[in-house]
Amino acid sequence: GDSVTQMEGPVTLSEEAFLTINCTYTATGYPSLFWYVQYPGEGLQLLLKATKADDKGSNKGFEATYRKETTSFHLEKGSVQVSDSAVYFCALSHQGAQKLVFGQGTRLTINP
């Protein structure tokens, strides 16, 4: 079945550091790919998405590119802020049911 594997956390960085959170997936066909974020005490929010190979999703300075050849959707940000501290989830969905299959999440802490 479909699955998503994320880089294990927790990840701790200093403010203004470069961030990469790795995400790879196993799926049949051509899923859509998502990054969701969960800030402390809040619900899951969509951060960005990409629907086909080579698409780049971007939002709030975060980017991720849909790489079909490596089945990856790594999340990057050039300069992180303390306010980026949260848990990040990579996910995929298929046409039809569109249920989301999530990775296990990566907890990110940014120190000032």
Place this chain on the structure above:
Amino acid sequence: DTGVSQDPRHKITKRGQNVTFRCDPISEHNRLYWYRQTLGQGPEFLTYFQNEAQLEKSRLLSDRFSAERPKGSFSTLEIQRTEQGDSAMYLCASSLGGGASDTQYFGPGTRLTVL
């Protein structure tokens, strides 16, 4: 747009009791999803509705679990004879239902603790 709401936010119950959770989706959304999230894990799909029809159920949804969406608006998730293993965060999400890239909007969740 008030977002997806869930009630209650927290529920503590004793093993063997029945519990019911409610989800109110965003008003124009046709699809409604239930997920379960345990500590340190990503959410896992339980079931989803297209309007009032329940179209898919996960194998995670044992016979003790039942979900309804009687008028295609709010939904309820009932767990009968709760077990300690049912302790988790139960998340509801809704979407317009327009394709694989359709965005699901999540509620704040109901945290269930079974003693």
